Amino acid sequence: xxxxxxxxxxxxxxxxxxxxxxxxxxxxxxxxxxxxxxxxxxxxxxxxxxxxxxxxxxxxxxxxxxxxxxxxxxxxxxxxxxxxxxxxxxxxxxxxxxxxxxxxxxxxxxxxxxxxxxxxxxxxxxxxxxxxxxxxxxxxxxxxxxxxxxxxxxxxxxxxxxxxxxxxxxxxxxxxxxxxxxxxxxxxxxxxxxxxxxxxxxxxxxxxxxxxxxxxxxxxxxxxxxxxxxxxxxxxxxxxxxxxxxxxxxxxxxxxxxxxxxxxxxxxxxxxxxxxxxxxxxxxxxxxxxxxxxxxxxxxxxxxxxxxxxxxxxxxxxxxxxxxxxxxxxxxxxxxxxxxxxxxxxxxxxxxxxxxx
Amino acid sequence: xxxxxxxxxxxxxxxxxxxxxxxxxxxxxxxxxxxxxxxxxxxxxxxxxxxxxxxxxxxxxxxxxxxxxxxxxxxxxxxxxxxxxxxxxxxxxxxxxxxxxxxxxxxxxxxxxxxxxxxxxxxxxxxxxxxxxxxxxxxxxxxxxxxxxxxxxxxxxxxxxxxxxxxxxxxxxxxxxxxxxxxxxxxxxxxxxxxxxxxxxxxxxxxxxxxxxxxxxxxxxxxxxxxxxxxxxxxxxxxxxxxxxxxxxxxxxxxxxxxxxxxxxxxxxxxxxxxxxxxxxxxxxxxxxxxxxxxxxxxxxxxxxxxxxxxxxxxxxxxxxxxxxxxxxxxxxxxxxxxxxxxxxxxxxxxxxxxxx
Numbered sequence: 037x038x039x040x041x042x043x044x045x046x047x048x049x050x051x052x053x054x055x056x057x058x059x060x061x062x063x064x065x066x067x068x069x070x071x072x073x074x075x076x077x078x079x080x081x082x083x084x085x086x087x088x089x090x091x092x093x094x095x096x097x098x099x100x101x102x103x104x105x106x107x108x109x110x111x112x113x114x115x116x117x118x119x120x121x122x123x124x125x126x127x128x129x130x131x132x133x134x135x136x137x138x139x140x141x142x143x144x145x146x147x148x149x150x151x152x153x154x155x156x157x158x159x160x161x162x163x164x165x166x167x168x169x170x171x172x173x174x175x176x177x178x179x180x181x182x183x184x185x186x187x188x189x190x191x192x193x194x195x196x197x198x199x200x201x202x203x204x205x206x207x208x209x210x211x212x213x214x215x216x217x218x219x220x221x222x223x224x225x226x227x228x229x230x231x232x233x234x235x236x237x238x239x240x241x242x243x244x245x246x247x248x249x250x251x252x253x254x255x256x257x258x259x260x261x262x263x264x265x266x267x268x269x270x271x272x273x274x275x276x277x278x279x280x281x282x283x284x285x286x287x288x289x290x291x292x293x294x295x296x297x298x299x300x301x302x303x304x305x306x307x308x309x310x311x312x313x314x315x316x317x318x319x320x321x322x323x324x325x326x327x328x329x330x331x332x333x334x335x336x337x338x339x340x341x342x343x344x345x346x347x348x349x350x351x352x353x354x355x356x357x358x359x360x361x362x363x364x365x366x367x368x369x370x371x372x373x374x375x376x377x378x379x380x381x382x383x384x385x386x387x388x389x390x391x392x393x
Numbered sequence: 394x395x396x397x398x399x400x401x402x403x404x405x406x407x408x409x410x411x412x413x414x415x416x417x418x419x420x421x422x423x424x425x426x427x428x429x430x431x432x433x434x435x436x437x438x439x440x441x442x443x444x445x446x447x448x449x450x451x452x453x454x455x456x457x458x459x460x461x462x463x464x465x466x467x468x469x470x471x472x473x474x475x476x477x478x479x480x481x482x483x484x485x486x487x488x489x490x491x492x493x494x495x496x497x498x499x500x501x502x503x504x505x506x507x508x509x510x511x512x513x514x515x516x517x518x519x520x521x522x523x524x525x526x527x528x529x530x531x532x533x534x535x536x537x538x539x540x541x542x543x544x545x546x547x548x549x550x551x552x553x554x555x556x557x558x559x560x561x562x563x564x565x566x567x568x569x570x571x572x573x574x575x576x577x578x579x580x581x582x583x584x585x586x587x588x589x590x591x592x593x594x595x596x597x598x599x600x601x602x603x604x605x606x607x608x609x610x611x612x613x614x615x616x617x618x619x620x621x622x623x624x625x626x627x628x629x630x631x632x633x634x635x636x637x638x639x640x641x642x643x644x645x646x647x648x649x650x651x652x653x654x655x656x657x658x659x660x661x662x663x664x665x666x667x668x669x670x671x672x673x674x675x676x677x678x679x680x681x682x683x684x685x686x687x688x689x690x691x692x693x694x695x696x697x698x699x700x701x702x703x704x705x706x707x708x709x710x711x712x713x714x715x716x717x718x719x720x721x722x723x724x725x726x727x728x729x730x731x732x733x734x735x736x737x738x739x740x741x742x743x744x745x746x747x748x749x750x
Contacts, residue, residue, distance in 0.1 A: 059707045233713075236697070238595060238619040244697075244706045252707065259711040262595040262697055263621040264653025268718035271655060296621025298628060302663045303656060340593070340601075340619055346703040349601045350416040350609065354616040356590075361625035 037179075038207030038214065038221070039253050042087055043094070045172055048101070050094040052082045055208055055242075059249035070099035070128060077135040077142075080240065084209020085283040086178050086316055089145035092132045093171035096149040099128035100167055104160045121154050138292060138333045138360050140284040144318040145174055178211035181316045182218040184374035189219030189279070189314055190226050192370065192377060196276035200233045200269065203294035204246040205281025205314065215281045215314040217250065219372065224256055232258045233269060237294060239339040239357065263296050270307040278304045282315035282371075289365030289381040290327030295358055301367035310369040317373045320384065327362030335359050394536070395564030395571065395578070396610050399444055400451070402529055405458070407451040409439045412565055412599075416606035427456035427485060434492040434499075437597065441566020442640040443535050443673055446502035449489045450528035453506040456485035457524055461517045478511050495649060495690045495717050497641040501675040502531055535568035538673045539575040541731040546576030546636070546671055547583050549727065549734060553633035557590045557626065557661075560651035561603035562638025562671065572638045572671040574607065576729065581613055589615045590626060594651060596696040596714065620653050627664040635661045639672035639728075646722030646738040647684030652715055658724035667726040674730045677741065684719030692716050 044051040050067040056079060057063050065081050067073045073095030076082050082091045103124040109117050129146050136142060152170055157163035193199070199220065206217035213221060223230050232251055237243035244260055251258040261269060269275060278300055284292040291297065291313050304311040324330060337355035342348050349355075371378040378384055401408040407424040413436060414420050422438050424430045430452030433439050439448045460481040466474050486503050493499060509527055514520035550556070556577065563574035570578060580587050589608055594600035601617055608615040618626060626632060635657055641649040648654065648670050661668040681687060694712035699705050706712075728735040735741055 060705070235621075236595070238593070238621055241705055248706055248710050252710070257711070259713060260697060260706060261713050262652070263619065264592075264595055264656060265713060265715065265718075267656035267659060268652060268715055269713070271719070295619070295625060299621055299624035299656065299660060302624055302660055306659045306663070340617060343700070343705060344703060346701060348417070348598055348700060349605055349617060353605055353609070354614070356616060356618050356622060356626070358622065358625055361622075362628070 038212050038250060040207065040250065042208050042210065042212055043082065043091060043175070045094055045175070050091065050098065052076055052091065053208070054081050055083055055246060056081055058245050067095070067098065069102060070095045070131065073098060074131055074135050083242070084204060084281070085139035085141040085319055086210040086215065087208065088136060088139050089141035089318065090175045090178050090211045092135070092142050093145045093149055093174045095132050096128055096146060097164070097168050097171050099131070100125065101164050103128070104164055109160050118155070125150065136333060137331050138283050140321040141316070141318045148174060175211045178316065179213055181374045182210050182213035182215060185215055185314050185316065185372055186213065186218035186222030188374070188377060189312070189372045190222035192372060193219060193223060193277055193279065193312065194227050196223065196230065198231045198233070198274055198276050200235070200266065200275050200278045200300070201247060202235045202243065202280050202297055202300050203237045204242040206247055206250045208246050208250055209281060215316065216279045217247065219279055219314050220256060221254065230256065232256060233275065234258050234260055235263045235266060235296065235300070236260060237296065238263055239343070241343060242294070266300050267303045270303050270309055275309050277310045277312055279312045279314060282313050282319050283360055284330060285313070285315060285320045285371060285384070286324045286326050286330065287322045287381070287384060288326045289368060289371065289378070289384050291363040291368055291371070292327055292330050292360050293363065295361050298361040298363045301363045305367055311367055312370055312372060313368055314372040317375050320373070327364065330362065332361070333359040395569050395607060397564065397607065399565050399567065399569055400439060400448060400532070402451055402532070407448065407455065409433055409448065410565070411438050412440055412603060413438055415602050424452070424455065426459060427452045427488065430455060431488055431492050440599070441561060441638070442496035442498045442676055443567040443572065444565070445493060445496050446498035446675065447532045447535050447568045449492070449499050450502045450506055450531045452489050453485055453503060454521070454525050454528045456488070457482065458521050460485070461521055466517050475512070482507065493690060494688050495640050497678040498673070498675045505531060532568045535673065536570055538731045539567050539570035539572060542572055542671050542673065542729055543570060543575035543579030545731070545734060546669070546729045547579035549729060550576060550580060550634055550636065550669065551584050553580065553587065555588045555590070555631055555633050557592070557623065557632050557635045557657070558604060559592045559600065559637050559654055559657050560594045561599040563604055563607045565603045565607055566638060572673065573636045574604065576636055576671050577613060578611065587613065589613060590632065591615050591617055592620045592623060592653065592657070593617060594653065595620055596700070598700060599651070623657050624660045627660055627666055632666050634667045634669055636669045636671060639670050639676050640717055641687060642670070642672060642677045642728060642741070643681045643683050643687065644679045644738070644741060645683045646725060646728065646735070646741050648720040648725055648728070649684055649687050649717050650720065652718050655718040655720045655724070658720045662724055668724055669727055669729060670725055671729040674732050677730070684721065687719065689718070690716040
């Protein structure tokens with residue numbers, strides 16, 4: 037396991053390690069309401085597709101709990117009660133869903149929560165208990181999934197001694213352990229030392245701040261580079277593999293991940309370095325054919341104008357700030373999921389047959 | 394011409410627009426001694442291969458002037474005088490040369506200065522006047538060279554309406570006007586509007602701070618992106634060409650330029666976008682066979698740890714910080730010089746026959 041907790045459900049509140057403040061300050065944000073959770077996801081106090089999914093599940097619990105507390109369902113007719121809960125649940129679902137548009141795990145986790153039917157419970161209290169248990173289960177499941185991805189990834193990449201990763205697909209991006217960094221943790225524990233090159237990942241510097249922090253915390257050798265150094269590094273140093281996470285994987289195998297991932301994949305191909313994606317099956321979106329069909333979140337341009345309180349560009353400058361890009365399936369050597377290793381787009385559809393979204 | 398002065402020789406001192414403070418503060422650093430110039434080059438108050446060459450020429454003038462002022466050559470024997478000046482000149486040459494190891498224009502400009510023989514002058518005063526005139530001539534020549542590169546580049550790229558550039562190969566990187574940005578200025582003045590995408594160019598943010606500033610200053614449409622967005626931009630937007638400068642071009646046509654240039658060239662090739670380099674002939678190093686033979690400057694890792702007073706990574710993190718990378722000739726569509734357009738490595742050697750280093 038990773039030596040820190042990305043999130044904890046404590047006394048009915050969601051405790052989040054504030055990732056906007058790492059690595060300089062280790063601070064906990066306590067979310068007592070669904071709005072707190074929405075705000076934390078939007079502000080990227082919690083980020084990373086699987087972590088967002090888990091946090092949203094707890095946000096759903098907080099939303100429903102508040103709904104139940106605000107009405108005296110005992111005195112309502114079954115129809116009024118049903119209508120009120122339905123509407124409330126839908127509003128909660130939509131509020132959480134729209135916090136980040138790209139990560140499919142968010143939708144996946146919320147659908148898991150919606151599937152619990154309040155009508156099957158004898159009281160609202162028992163329904164709230166059930167969804168709370170479900171959210172706790174999803175968090176634990178996410179960690180288990182990461183451990184499984186790590187195991188399968190280490191089988192595949194065990195020989196790698198030097199890998200490059202982009203952004204943070206680590207314990208901080210998940211319930212714990214991590215996807216891409218989970219594979220690295222598993223390689224280290226099974227095969228010994230591994231050296232990681234981490235891109236800083238502008239604009240929000242998840243690589244410099246989060247990946248470097250969590251690998252150092254777990255005593256894994258990490259060297260930081262700027263995003264622009266990937267090419268030179270692959271040209272001049274021995275890099276055995278690239279491994280990254282994913283925010284969404286479409287039916288044809290295209291990978292939507294942090295802006296810059298496509299760039300790294302092209303460089304890897306040009307330098308004959310295998311390019312791996314590690315992600316839970318919940319990242320797979322079989323309902324979307326290819327990367328071109330995915331809405332890419334455009335974030336506030338202030339993120340590019342500087343960092344934190346530092347601003348280094350002039351006023352009124354035209355700026356782009358897409359949060360993600362699309363790595364077409366032909367650049368991906370393999371996708372490592374808890375269900376096994378996927379190569380190419382055909383497998384994805386096949387493996388999807390027994391998959392219930 | 395560009396609407397600002399990168400450097401000016403005024404009252405026997407070198408005035409430099411402080412590029413470490415742009416775009417927020419427009420401040421002039423006045424160099425009164427050779428050491429001031431060395432310091433300004435090292436600290437990147439002035440940067441960009443051609444600008445460094447011009448600044449070093451003025452540094453040479455300041456060094457020799459101080460040498461002459463400190464000794465009473467009038468009362469020395471011709472032999473003592475000759476020995477003292479020889480040693481002094483060599484020390485000045487070496488001090489300036491070692492300020493930045495990669496840019497070949499620096500060496501080129503200093504050699505131009507060394508070629509002026511003090512023995513051919515009737516007095517030290519007349520020698521100092523001659524080298525001062527030479528430095529002024531080199532600065533004017535650099536601007537003329539840029540104008541010629543711009544003209545030739547606009548012939549070649551006149552149809553381009555949307556180009557991507559990396560780092561700053563502009564008026565700020567040269568005596569004025571610029572190489573890559575000079576071509577853009579020429580296209581704009583001859584063919585009308587052109588839209589430029591500028592990478593921010595971590596770690597020192599020359600794209601965000603300098604390219605964006607000078608293009609805005611000259612009313613050229615510019616959009617800022619992070620370095621990691623190059624791939625996504627080429628994938629999703631119409632980019633007609635990439636154009637960058639060079640710090641050194643080796644005999645086989647390899648291009649040494651700001652870290653990240655190789656990455657952009659690979660992405661351009663993958664997306665069938667032509668990749669142009671604009672540089673004065675003084676950037677060509679026929680004495681070095683290929684990029685692999687060039688020493689790449691490794692800069693202080695603190696540059697990657699943050700920017701300015703902002704630091705966002707933990708202490709004691711392992712970091713790489715190469716200032717340049719090598720773009721192999723096969724990724725370069727053409728090199729635009731004041732002598733004409735060069736394609737491939739054969740031309741380079743041929744055009745070098747009449748070239749005196």
